[in-house]
Amino acid sequence: MHASLKQLLTHAGPALAAPCIDEPPEELRRLPCGHELIELLEFRNGFLAFDDAFCLRPLRSATPPRGIAEWNNPDLWRRMYDIDMTDWVFFASDLFSIQFALSPAGIFTFDPESTEVVPIAKSLAGWAEWLLSDPDLNTGRSFAWKWARERGPLQPGQRLMPKQLFMLGGGFQVENLDAVDEASHLRVLGPIANALAKIPDGTSVRFTVGGESP
Numbered sequence: 001m002h003a004s005l006k007q008l009l010t011h012a013g014p015a016l017a018a019p020c021i022d023e024p025p026e027e028l029r030r031l032p033c034g035h036e037l038i039e040l041l042e043f044r045n046g047f048l049a050f051d052d053a054f055c056l057r058p059l060r061s062a063t064p065p066r067g068i069a070e071w072n073n074p075d076l077w078r079r080m081y082d083i084d085m086t087d088w089v090f091f092a093s094d095l096f097s098i099q100f101a102l103s104p105a106g107i108f109t110f111d112p113e114s115t116e117v118v119p120i121a122k123s124l125a126g127w128a129e130w131l132l133s134d135p136d137l138n139t140g141r142s143f144a145w146k147w148a149r150e151r152g153p154l155q156p157g158q159r160l161m162p163k164q165l166f167m168l169g170g171g172f173q174v175e176n177l178d179a180v181d182e183a184s185h186l187r188v189l190g191p192i193a194n195a196l197a198k199i200p201d202g203t204s205v206r207f208t209v210g211g212e213s214p
Contacts, residue, residue: 001039001040001043002036002123002124002125002128003125004125004126004128004129004132005036005040005124005125005128007128007132008049008128008131008132009043009044009047011049011050011132011135012044012047012048012049012056013047013048013049013052014044014047015044015045015046015047015058016045016046016047016048016055016057016058016061016065017045017046017058017059017060017061017067018045019042019045020041020045020058020059020060022059022060024038024041024059025059025068025069025072025089027072027087027089028068028089028091028102031087031089031102031103031104032104032106033102033106033107033122033123033124033127034089034102036123036124036125037091037102037124038059040056040124041056041058041059045058045059046058046059046061046065046067049139050135050139050140050141050144051141051144051145051148052144052148052153052154053094053095053135053139053140053141053143053144054092054093054094054095054131054135054139054140054141055092055093056091056092057071057090057091057092063156063157064155064156064157064158064181064182065156065157065182066157066183068089068090068091071090071091071183072089072090076183077183077186077187077190080186080187080189080190080191080194081112081115081190081193081194082194082197083115087103087104088101088102088103088110089101089102089103090110093159093182094138094139094140095139095140095141095143095144095147095159095160096140096159096160096161096162096166097112097159097160097161097182097185097186097189098110098111098112099112100120100127105119105122106119106120106121106122106123107119107120107121107122107123107124107126107127108120112185112186112189112190112193113165113166113167113189113192113193113196114167114193114196115193115197140160143160143172146174147160147174147177147179150174151174151179154179155179157181157182157183158179158180158181158182159179159180159182159185160177160178160179160180161177161178161179161180161185161188161189162176162177163176163177163178164176165192167196
């Protein structure tokens with residue numbers, strides 16, 4: 001195992017699931033970085049790290065935090081987005097549900113608000129080096145510590161969702177955030193992201209829930 005992955009494990013909590021006796025998902029095994037991730041998960045099958053801001057999913061788990069196999073089921077949340085996610089395998093997330101994914105081109109982040117994709121590394125070892133270079137920025141560690149101190153620890157499967165979206169001016173303050181189930185979070189964000197993608201920059205936006213706008 002590469003040194004950067006061993007270093008990441010020094011920040012990790014206990015395994016989130018028992019060792020998986022089933023074959024890893026086929027879509028994971030066929031990706032270039034998949035073998036590195038499988039090796040890491042065979043050593044520790046999912047974990048939380050950096051004050052629980054970061055979640056690496058286990059291979060399989062039907063209970064939160066869901067496993068890679070369950071998390072990538074299109075019916076859970078992926079189908080809510082009008083973008084092609086073919087050959088993407090989401091395997092981890094930060095405090096604010098920024099997703100980490102494997103693809104044939106390497107590892108990238110996916111912002112569920114804006115659908116922005118940012119390439120990170122060509123290997124899992126390179127991704128771990130990036131993650132470790134600034135855990136506060138890359139996972140939300142410092143804010144996770146603050147949230148736990150003021151509101152208590154997150155429950156399994158929870159991430160922080162802004163009441164006013166970050167991309168619409170919402171701030172990174174405790175008052176603008178709620179602890180929510182991550183899958184529910186992304187099912188809500190998907191249609192919003194689809195709508196925002198069709199609106200020109202600078203357009204005023206108003207969302208209403210359960211009724212018509214006044």
